Amino acid sequence: MNFSPLRLLIARTSLEPLTPLLSDSYLDGIKHGDFRRWRERLAKLPAICPSNIELSHTVRLGTSTDCDSDTLSLLDEQLREFIPWRKGPFSVFGISINSEWRSNLKWNRLQDSIGSLKDRTVLDVGSSNGYFGFRMLEAGAKLVIGIDRHIPYVAQFWALKHFVPELPIFVIPAQLQQLPLPLEEFDNVFSMGVLYHSRLPYAHLSQLRQCLRPGGQLILETLYVDEEAGNGLMPVDNYARMPKIWFIPSISTLLSWLDHSGYVDIEVIDESVTTIEEQRSTGWMPFESLREALDLYDENKTIEGLPAPKRVIVTAYRR
Numbered sequence: 680m681n682f683s684p685l686r687l688l689i690a691r692t693s694l695e696p697l698t699p700l701l702s703d704s705y706l707d708g709i710k711h712g713d714f715r716r717w718r719e720r721l722a723k724l725p726a727i728c729p730s731n732i733e734l735s736h737t738v739r740l741g742t743s744t745d746c747d748s749d750t751l752s753l754l755d756e757q758l759r760e761f762i763p764w765r766k767g768p769f770s771v772f773g774i775s776i777n778s779e780w781r782s783n784l785k786w787n788r789l790q791d792s793i794g795s796l797k798d799r800t801v802l803d804v805g806s807s808n809g810y811f812g813f814r815m816l817e818a819g820a821k822l823v824i825g826i827d828r829h830i831p832y833v834a835q836f837w838a839l840k841h842f843v844p845e846l847p848i849f850v851i852p853a854q855l856q857q858l859p860l861p862l863e864e865f866d867n868v869f870s871m872g873v874l875y876h877s878r879l880p881y882a883h884l885s886q887l888r889q890c891l892r893p894g895g896q897l898i899l900e901t902l903y904v905d906e907e908a909g910n911g912l913m914p915v916d917n918y919a920r921m922p923k924i925w926f927i928p929s930i931s932t933l934l935s936w937l938d939h940s941g942y943v944d945i946e947v948i949d950e951s952v953t954t955i956e957e958q959r960s961t962g963w964m965p966f967e968s969l970r971e972a973l974d975l976y977d978e979n980k981t982i983e984g985l986p987a988p989k990r991v992i993v994t995a996y997r998r
């Protein structure tokens with residue numbers, strides 16, 4: 680995980696306060712049991728230079744002719760050590776990483792409604808392995824910084840970044856709560872699939888606002904339920920097999936949270952039902968997926984008897 684280029688990029692800018700999160704002492708202090716193992720795996724990846732890079736719906740780094748077949752089969756094994764790959768798809772020197780989520784479908788739902796990312800400095804909170812960050816670069820962003828608290832997904836990103844060190848995209852292993860706020864610097868902040876993991880949704884929205892420059896744009900995607908304004912769902916136990924889903928708002932509730940949190944020009948740009956075509960088990964995520972999380976006889980319900988997952992995407996601006 681080489682953060683030197685990012686340290687240089689942010690030196691003497693208003694993002695400089697991020698520097699402690701990029702230091703060796705911070706990374707060495709991360710307690711995740713496997714962090715050391717991931718870093719050792721990253722260090723063993725082969726040096727291959729991609730002959731071409733395409734950041735379109737499959738993020739393609741190189742082609743199968745960029746190295747010999749022995750190197751390619753070793754790389755295939757190495758990338759499988761990073762299973763489960765939840766976000767994607769990627770193609771790495773022709774090795775097709777068919778992830779659990781067809782994340783390109785989510786990007787399709789928002790890309791035409793968020794305005795231009797040209798020359799923007801973007802923060803992606805809960806970036807996972809950086810799939811969306813690569814798409815943001817495709818859309819013209821000049822710098823993408825992702826943060827994610829789940830170390831194995833951050834490690835996946837760095838496995839990809841190993842082959843494209845020059846791209847201005849970085850993922851920091853950190854939680855939103857660790858950022859030195861207020862930063863007030865990002866033109867766009869994405870929070871997709873994160874709000875319902877937060878015990879304190881208002882705090883989450885306030886932290887996102889403090890990352891944005893005045894007038895900056897928030898792109899927020901979350902689960903929702905069909906309920907009246909002021910209502911939502913607080914799962915007592917798991918939701919669609921997921922633990923720690925704290926609060927799923929109705930769309931009206933979400934809009935009022937945003938209004939009360941200092942956002943303006945709030946707009947719903949998409950509502951969708953999550954399907955088993957979009958989220959499913961694959962060779963690169965061989966565990967149970969959405970199909971096993973839904974009621975066998977009623978696809979409108981989770982196996983816990985709760986409303987099946989629906990998602991909304993909202994844009995809003997910092998006042």
Ligand SMILES: C[S@@+](CC[C@H](N)C(=O)[O-])C[C@H]1O[C@@H](n2cnc3c(N)ncnc32)[C@H](O)[C@@H]1O
Binds near residue numbers: 766782805853872877
């Ligand atoms: C459901 S995934 C969504 C990933 C991606 N943004 C997407 O839309 O597909 C949620 C991700 O957010 C991360 N996450 C949850 N809470 C976070 C927080 N407070 N700070 C940083 N990352 C967080 C999780 O580790 C996980 O990778």
